[in-house]
Amino acid sequence: MQGIDHDQRAGFSPRPTPPRKSWDRPQAQAQRPRRDPAPSRLAYRLHRMWLTPAFRRLTRVGLPAFLIAFVALLWLSDDDRRASLSGGLTGLVEKVQNREQFMVKVMTINGASGPVDRALRMMLPVDLPASSFDIDLDQLRRDILMLDAVREVELRIRPDGVLAARVVERKPALLWRHARGIEQLDETGHRVASVSERSVRADLPLIAGEGADRHANQALQLFAAAGPLLPRVRGLQRVGERRWDVVLDRGQRILLPEEAPVAALERLIALDQAGDMLARDISLVDLRDGTRPLARIGLDAQNRIRAERGQNPLGPDGREIKTDKKKG
Structure with a gap:
């Protein structure tokens, strides 16, 4: 009874071990080469380059921009296309600038005398009505301040199409x-x-x-x-x-x-x-x-003093006037 193991006592018989065959797992693994999980050298370098922020920006932004610029330059290399594009842009800009809300119709000047008022109107670079884009207010202000009679000037274009100028003139002292x-x-x-x-x-x-x-x-x-x-x-x-x-x-x-x-x-x-x-x-x-x-x-006072002293008087030039006292 002591020679009987636990499985036999429980009513189970041991499972026989099958014989090894020639195509079992260890021998098949020995015959088939195992795949190396490490990446190739090229894949490793490309992966490292992609982790670089500059390379990612170059790939995502620089390369598309270069392609777009290359195509645009290639398209603009033709003279007719360039002329057509330039004419279209010029016409579009003029159409926008000459819209009614951008037009300056009149100019009003406050605080200026008549000559200064006429000078300011002559200094306006365009004839009214004109587009507000054709009037450089900064340059016009610098030109007006070159007038000697103008101390300060304020220029602005009102929404109703009026160029308003407020002038402070110099006061003669x-x-x-x-x-x-x-x-x-x-x-x-x-x-x-x-x-x-x-x-x-x-x-x-x-x-x-x-x-x-x-x-x-x-x-x-x-x-x-x-x-x-x-x-x-x-x-x-x-x-x-x-x-x-x-x-x-x-x-x-x-x-x-x-x-x-x-x-x-x-x-x-x-x-x-x-x-x-x-x-x-x-x-x-x-x-x-x-x-x-x-x-x-003064000369009169000097001559009175000289007369009391018995001296000859002085002339307007300050020289002594010779007189003949013995005459008479």
Whole structure:
């Protein structure tokens, strides 16, 4: 009983092992070669190239673009096709640009005087009505600002087909007399317009001398500081492009210093109000020395002093007039 195994005790008999045949699995596998799962060298390299972002972009974008460009260039190599395409595009563009909603019919100008208004209308590059695409507003604005009388200009095309221009003109503040004529200047010294003579704008103060326009702001400060002397001021003259002379009526002249001329003029006005100095026969007051003013008396006063001293009088040229005192 001990020699009987578990299967025999359970009532099962062992299954006999079949004999091996010549075509069983191990021998068949030995006869048939196994397939190598590794990719080929070419497939491996192509796969690695495809993983490169630049290669993928070149394949997906560059290659189609190259093919499209090549076909387009090949089609455009014919002169007749190019001319037909150009004519069609030109006609299409003109048809779009000349539509009613893009047409400018009139031009309105606000804030401009008569001469400036006429100049602006002459500077318009096209005759109205015209397409808004034919009007370069930036270039037109630069051309308008080249006019001396225009300080600012605003241009816009309204939806109703109106080219609206708003102009701010320069206001004349001074007259500048120089070797080439008389110019009107604004408060910054910028030229506004020319005048033929002083009487055309007698309401504007006058400055003279080369380089006076570059110091227009200081000249306006001197005119403002003149105060009670202003009715007698005939103008300011720039001397040596360094300093100012104040020219008064009756031939009087005030020489101002190069530095702080406004303060020097205010001190002179205080002296005049205290002693009525400029009402006397004084031809020149020199304020270039800040420590003390110098005055030169007029010809009449000099002759009176010389007469009291028994000296011969002076002529208009400043030379002594010889007289025969023994005669009579």
